[in-house]
Amino acid sequence: MQITLIVNGEKRKVETTPDTRLLDLIREDLGLTGAKEGCGQGECGACTVIMDGELVASCLVLALQADGAEILTIEGLSSGDDLHPIQESFVEAGAIQCGFCTPGMVLASKKLLDENQTPTEKEIRRGLSGNLCRCTGYEKIIEAVKLSAEKMYGERVKANE
Ligand code: FES
Ligand code: FES
Numbered sequence: 001m002q003i004t005l006i007v008n009g010e011k012r013k014v015e016t017t018p019d020t021r022l023l024d025l026i027r028e029d030l031g032l033t034g035a036k037e038g039c040g041q042g043e044c045g046a047c048t049v050i051m052d053g054e055l056v057a058s059c060l061v062l063a064l065q066a067d068g069a070e071i072l073t074i075e076g077l078s079s080g081d082d083l084h085p086i087q088e089s090f091v092e093a094g095a096i097q098c099g100f101c102t103p104g105m106v107l108a109s110k111k112l113l114d115e116n117q118t119p120t121e122k123e124i125r126r127g128l129s130g131n132l133c134r135c136t137g138y139e140k141i142i143e144a145v146k147l148s149a150e151k152m153y154g155e156r157v158k159a160n161e
Pocket of ligand 2 (some may be wrong): 095134
């Protein structure tokens with residue numbers, strides 16, 4: 001069966017099967033390997049993509065459920081060689097170690113900052129609560145989101161509120 005999706009702004013028609021997960025379709029059929037498989041159970045956030053404006057764990061979504069949907073993956077965030085300000089901030093803040101969680105963290109940060117230009121630290125922690133990182137201890141990731149807000153909106157978030 002064939003489904004049609006808009007992926008990173010581009011219309012894609014893909015042959016799939018009823019039991020194919022969105023994560024596999026994105027990685028294997030579309031060749032977009034930024035989304036990662038960590039737990040495969042909706043708990044780690046490594047497979048996060050934005051589907052019709054909402055964060056989803058693509059390991060828990062069937063490809064068929066995404067028929068007609070608009071999907072943003074980490075590959076759609078940069079424009080050409082120019083990184084998105086959130087990606088720049090993660091690099092500058094040293095928020096990337098092994099990088100396995102990073103695509104999901106960056107997309108969760110984008111969703112948060114699209115809705116809240118000046119998130120408090122508590123709001124940042126809540127916004128990233130579906131994404132686990134085994135490397136960084138989270139502090140540099142929080143700092144990266146604050147830096148992102150500053151770059152995107154010119155505002156410094158109020159710390160520790
Ligand atoms: S791989 Fe999907 S949430 Fe962990
Ligand atoms: S940087 Fe390694 S899991 Fe987050």
